[in-house]
Amino acid sequence: MVSDEALMLEFQGGSREAFEELFARYREPLYGFFRRRLESKARADDLMQETFLAVIRATSRYQPRALVRTYLYGIAIKLLAAERRRDRRSDPAPEPEIANIDNSLWVRRALEQLDPQEREILMLREYEQLSYSEISDLLRLPVNTVRSRLFRARMSLKNHLEPIPNRDRKGASAEDQP
């Protein structure tokens, strides 16, 4: 399989097919990245498209110094930060879409209770499957800091998640009783 970096250089050289291949590889991961961090599906899709647009615009400046994956998530993180700034300036955040309220609600609520940076590190590791080194590059943190914050995040999340099954069971048994 041709590497992402080789595809990027081919695209830089004018190959549309190379870009199509890159898009096929990263369309879903990037959509998932935005979808987990934003309430709106439409905005997640827009930002995924904008990430690729940014790649197209910056093609001439691309240098194969880092993995394409890190490069793409770097752009995605910047776009997400801009989106959040816009959200803060505008009116109150919209209510979550109904479809979002599913079995994963407890996980999301537990994640929301984490420190923002620890949450971001944890999500990049678990959902985007990035290595410690890639996260370190993206967030401009030393690798050891990434590791210790990831550990803290996982331990905090464990504490936030633990009571849930008990509560569920208690709730369920109360409802079951006549």
Add this chain to the structure above:
Amino acid sequence: MKTHPIEQEELMAYLDGELPVQRAAEAAAHLENCRGCQSLAADLQGVQRRLLEWQVDVGQASGLPKEIPVPEKRPRKVWRWAAAFVSVGVAGVLVVSLGQLNSRRAALQGDRIVTARLPKFAAQERQVADALMSVPIIARTSEITITTNNFDQSRSAMEEIVKRRNGYFGQLNVNANPNSGRTLDATLKIPAPQREPAIAELKKLGRVEFESQTGEEVTAQSMDLEARLSTAHNTEQRLTDILRNRTGKLSDVLAVEESLSRVRGEIEKMEAERKALANRVDFLALQIHLQENYRQKPDSIVGRLRDAAASGYEGLVSGITGAILLLLKAGPSLIFWAVVLFFPARFAWRKLRRR
């Protein structure tokens, strides 16, 4: 208390596949026998499983836009030649500005490296190096101590000289003591070509009490730095090529990335050294000490009377204090001997009187 050879964070890194092979083997061996670590590992894996409950429907992501502005294919050969010309130009300017070069050995060494990188332009660079190799690279420092009758005027003149000679002040301290003249200590940075006229003008600021000039030859240091820098650039280029054409595993890419990052760090450090060295060569570091010729003004009659009164008062206080100190010091001994000698003395006195 039981100590674990593997820290908790390391255990997590092991589960994430982020430990080096050697350490991972140690972690695996420890995990097999440690119940505490097995429990922690189970907790961490449990958290991972819970997180996977949150799945998003990525199939809803939209497809490729119809219009993709594909970048035009670049005329690579022309670009490469242009880059080569620019590189040679920049290298030439650096060589000349850095310092008017150098020893035969270092020049030849530099040539070999340049030849390996840009064979077509090695001859031109060699000519430049040959032309300059007989000129040594000197970093100069000077020190002057000057006494002046008009401190303010001399200071203004010094600032004007520094400005006119395109120099600058590295450091400037002025002291004004009440019982002595003012002093100014400054480190001036004067461009090397302006060195002689600047020193000549500064000497006219007053009477020169002390002057010294030193020159340190840094030719070998400079050429050695250049050679190491060229080698590092070559290594960087090779690693970049490997990265660009790589087809190996991610771990290989990361290893190359790591090496590349280290080499770039070294290059940055050497660039900083080169800049500092060039600065030492291009600018004379001149330490100047400017002293005011201080003459105490003669006192008035009132002042002298006041001084005499103060002196008399100080004498009185000093005398009284001395007497009290003497009494305190010798008093106990005097009393003791007076008591001891009183009765024998009185007995002797009476006897003498009776006769």
